[in-house]
Amino acid sequence: MESPQPFRILTVCTGNICRSPVAERLLQAGLDQVRPGAFEVRSAGTRAMVGEPIQPPSATIIQAFNGSPDHFAARQLTPKILRETDLVLAMTAAHRGEVLQLDASLLKRTFTVREFARMLAVLEEKGVEPAGDDLAGFWRALPARAASVRHLALAQDAADNDVIDPYRRGDEAYAQMEDELAPALLGILRFARISAGS
Template sequence: MEPPTPVRILTVCTGNICRSPVAERLLQAGLDQVLPHGFEVASAGTRAMVGEPIQPLSADIIRTFGGSAHDFASRQLTREILGATDIVLTMTAKHRGEVLELDASLLKRTFTIREFARMLDVLEERERLQKHGGNAPATDSRTLWRGLPARAASVRHLSLAADAADNDVIDPFRRSEDHYRQMEDELAPAIISILRYARLNAPAAG
């Protein structure tokens, strides 16, 4: 019997050397703790610096939070990559638009990562109240995550950003350490929200 197909998540930025690799490696590390072999997280760039490694300051952030920055090479976003993806998480609204220019069929499965995290926070609270009411649906993790984009989009109106800029993660490339810290400040809470949602919806230990 073949093992279940993992849920495939793609993170997207511009050069694929600063922001999306941080999201990729930290999401993968955290999701591996929640459900080993249940997720495959990858990344790509809309104007990738193909073959380049992760920028050193981004690599430091990855290692600090328990991920690995090894064996990474930037790659260009393509329709083929998108075609094998369940959920696309972009670093900015502009990247989301560029994803949809390549494959408009992904409209309901593509979010900025900060927007998606806010949606999961809303879903988490809604599901907490349902559990108290005894109405929580039972489903396996892979089915849950493949249906998650539609459920997340259904609460979009409850998770709107106060400012459109709050959907984006700053690009620190060729900028100061302060800009990398700002990237970390914007990206880390979103990653934590996604991992918490995964943990709260993980299958019970047998």
């Protein structure tokens, strides 16, 4: 029987208008294909431009990967939002630190998105048993499993954990953001498909 409570993922950046909305919308679109209703992805910003829509270049990236940028309003990261989250995927190590300042209990459930994708790749290499009916339950146990292989998934350079902030920096910065973020998101979605047995 499917767990009635979806697995809740929060993506975090600074303004909540460039990076974290791309991660939110593309993860949600991909995870809905894996198992509708099993995952809920939201985003927030550490210094959010509250109420603002997704920046147009980020919206274009979302649409290019078959996601929807519509009906979005940036929101400020709060302790309440964090209390309602099973996994936090931060865009940079600095964002991860800001999350943990708000709620230190999330230490073992907060990663940068690129770091988490590398950890899942290590777990995938070790072999993934399909989750069966309780996919959300499988994913609730996943952050601890991922953290256990952190030492096998270290970045060669600390900058490889971060996704560049493209805000007000032109098309090249948005292209770099996409190059850094998309492979991580695709890796997470591939692991989700494997864990769902699909």
